Amino acid sequence: IATSSLKAREGTYSSRIQNPANNYCYKDVTPAGATVYYRFYVYLDVATLAAGARVGLAHIRGTTLTNWISGVYIWEATRKLILRYLTGGALTYKTQTVTTLAEDVWYAVEHKVVVGATDGSLITWLDGSQITALDVSNIDNNDYGNPGRIHLGAYDSSGTITLDMYQDSVIVDDASYIGLIVSGWTHKILGVPNANIGKIQGILKANIAKVNGV
Numbered sequence: 236i237a238t239s240s241l242k243a244r245e246g247t248y249s250s251r252i253q254n255p256a257n258n259y260c261y262k263d264v265t266p267a268g269a270t271v272y273y274r275f276y277v278y279l280d281v282a283t284l285a286a287g288a289r290v291g292l293a294h295i296r297g298t299t300l301t302n303w304i305s306g307v308y309i310w311e312a313t314r315k316l317i318l319r320y321l322t323g324g325a326l327t328y329k330t331q332t333v334t335t336l337a338e339d340v341w342y343a344v345e346h347k348v349v350v351g352a353t354d355g356s357l358i359t360w361l362d363g364s365q366i367t368a369l370d371v372s373n374i375d376n377n378d379y380g381n382p383g384r385i386h387l388g389a390y391d392s393s394g395t396i397t398l399d400m401y402q403d404s405v406i407v408d409d410a411s412y413i414g415l416i417v418s419g420w421t422h423k424i425l426g427v428p429n430a431n432i433g434k435i436q437g438i439l440k441a442n443i444a445k446v447n448g449v
Contacts, residue, residue, distance in 0.1 A: 236260060236388050242401045244276040244341050245416065249403035252389045255290050255396045259388030264407060267298045271382040274345040274360075274406050274413040279338045281399040284311050288394025291319070292402075294386040295348050297379025304376055305348050305357055306391060309336055316344070316366065319391070320357055322374040331368035334361055341403075343415050350377050363415050 236258040239251035252258050264271060277292055284290065294306040305320040314336045318329040336342055345360040355376035359369040387402055406413050 239401065242278055242280070242403075244278070244403040246403075249278075249401045250388065252400045252402070253398060255389040255392035255398045257390055257392070259386045259390045261296075261384050261386045262407070263384050264382055264409075267381040267383045268409050269350045269381050270348070270409060271295060271385075272345065272347045272408045272411065272413055273385055274343060274404075275387060275402055276341050276343050276404045276416075277336070278341045278401040278403075279309075279314065279336055279399075280401065281397055282309065282314055282336070282338060283397040284309065284314065285395035286311060288396050289317070289319075289392060290389055290396060290398060290400075291391040292344065292387075292389075292400075293346065294390055295346075295382045296384040296386065297350075297377075298381050298383030299379045300384060302379050303386070303391075304350060304379060304382060305346065307344060307346050307359065308391075316359070316361060316369070318357060318359065318369055318371070320371060320374075321376045321378060322355070322371075324375075324378050329357070329369050329371055331366065333368065334366050343404075345413055347412070348382055350381050351375070352377050360412075 236252050238248050240247055243249045289308045289310050291306045291308050294303045296303045308317050310317045316334045319326055343362050347358040349356045352375050355374040357371040359366045
């Protein structure tokens with residue numbers, strides 16, 4: 236994973252991921268409440284996935300940082316958007332067959348994660364439209380605490396994959412739906428969720444840790 240000026244949804248830079256094998260950056264979410272929204276833009280320059288292959292685009296880890304609560308993926312050759320999430324102490328999939336991501340297009344992906352012993356839930360939006368087929372409710376997903384860290388990049392990928400992907404314009408909020416970029420509105424780095432505003436703008440920049448591998 237690296238900073239790139241070749242493509243950007245906002246400003247000059249974005250992150251570029253060419254190796255799908257656990258190349259990501261992260262930001263800790265503090266204070267860690269039970270609810271978090273995050274939105275990012277993704278551009279698939281090349282994304283060729285064999286049968287059964289998956290690429291993780293973004294994940295939320297619990298405050299224990301020992302495991303993750305929910306992840307957004309693309310799946311197989313048609314690049315269907317799917318979820319892999321925690322429920323009852325184990326990871327499972329939520330799939331759908333309609334919503335796919337094409338190459339050479341910027342998409343806005345937003346994901347809401349609510350942690351609870353019986354009332355955990357997940358909601359996913361693509362370009363501002365809720366994907367109801369990916370709604371999850373009434374689950375037990377509090378094994379690892381509240382949302383504590385967001386990962387962006389390629390993580391928990393599997394199978395035969397050729398990937399050249401860009402991500403940009405990341406925002407995290409602890410209170411409400413974020414939505415799409417408004418023309419002429421430039422986000423700033425304001426820190427982590429606080430007073431209903433939490434933003435991470437331009438990943439791989441100030442205050443955002445970078446790692447290769449787990």
